[in-house]
Amino acid sequence: MNKLDEQYKGLLAEVLYNGVEKEDRTGTGTLSRFGMSIRHDMSQGFPILTTKKVAWKTMVTELKWFLKGDTNIKYLVDNNCHIWDGDAYKLYERTYNYELENAPYTKDEFIEKIKTDEVFARVWGNLGPIYGKQWREWRKYKWDKIDMDSHIEYVDQLEDLIVGLIKEPNSRRHIVNSWNVSELPLMTLPPCHYSFQCYVADGKLSLMWNQRSADLFLGVPFNISSYGLLLHLLCKETRLEPGHLIGSFGDIHLYKNHIEQAKEQISRDGFDLPELELEYYDIYTGDFEASLKNYQSHPAIKAPLSN
Secondary structure (H helix, E strand, C coil), X not given: CCHHHHHHHHHHHHHHHHCEEECCCCCCCEEEEEEEXXXXXXXXXXXXXXXXXXXXXXXXXXXXXXXXXXXXXHHHHHCCCCCCHHHHHHHHHHHHHHHCCCCCCCHHHHHHHHHHCHXXXXXXXXXXXCHHHHHHCEEXXXXXXXXXEEEEEEECHHHHHHHHXXXXXXXXXXXXXXXXXXXXXXXXXXXXXXXXXXXXXXXXXXXXXXXXXXXXXXXXXXXXXHHHHHHHHHHHHHCCEEEEEEEEEEEEEEEHHHHHHHHHHHCCCCCCCCEEEEEEEECCCCEEEEEEECCCCCCCCCCCCCC
């Protein structure tokens, strides 16, 4: 039995029928609940929803981008991943409208410039020190007592995590954090999934991620599969077996223009979960090829993205 889709449909139903109405920064409006979770036994198959088709390649590309420590959308655009386009364009438009006049490019023209103009992409494609920067190059200040001065150092949280899992598997400090308080004002969008923690027991590695803000219909399906894939990559690197994947959600919400789509998905029965195939991998460079074996799903359900 596919318990993942049943749990997810349970989240949809809970928010849909018991959620409270709340306004939000996008102006769309939401139905919201606070403090919910999902738990998947990785031995039951790869965690990807089957009650609607999930854009696998898009999700994989974004995870590669995180692992590379990249924060510029050019890599995403070059690889046909457009989930961050709106955030980059919104920053560009806001900057232009505030400092100069109306932004000279439409969103489509803006993305084409990102793709074809290296200098333009370097200036306007950067989203600030978001996920990848914090995972791979967390900035900290070290006070030098001799020079009586401070120096900037960088922490590769991903590398530290892997070393810790291998050398001290029983530690309770296997945590990667994206919520860098001092750099939040520099980010186009503060992290939604802001940390994850790993746990080793009986030769198995489990992962729990924490999410302050969860777009239940569009975002959470990506988060589930992305952290499931990350868990598999960490298992390959540490030679552990996958255990459990747990998602912990703070404000979990349905946008009001996703309500009919949620009802449609709740009405669908899930298929058996697929298996993951990793052709090769390098978690440190974010270079890997991953595919799904026997992924059967219902058709995708389109819904607008609120930025």
